[in-house]
Amino acid sequence: MADYDPDTLRRFATMAERRARSRDPDLIALARDVIDPPPISDDVVGDKLVSVIKTPQAIEVDRLLEEMVSSVQRLYMHFQI
Numbered sequence: 001m002a003d004y005d006p007d008t009l010r011r012f013a014t015m016a017e018r019r020a021r022s023r024d025p026d027l028i029a030l031a032r033d034v035i036d037p038p039p040i041s042d043d044v045v046g047d048k049l050v051s052v053i054k055t056p057q058a059i060e061v062d063r064l065l066e067e068m069v070s071s072v073q074r075l076y077m078h079f080q081i
Contacts, residue, residue, distance in 0.1 A: 008034065
């Protein structure tokens, strides 16, 4: 399930409310923004930077990458002595 910002949720609700057709320019713009979000300012940091879709695959990739990074860090600390 994806977490959307309030503006995107409002836009979704508006499209559903008026039963927008597939050729509706506002609906097309909304779909484009959801698939490829517009760039945001650089002063936003952390989790607010990008909404990430948390699929089981994405969660597993994150877990594997964290394991790999911690392994490399342990090796680095071991051989640095």
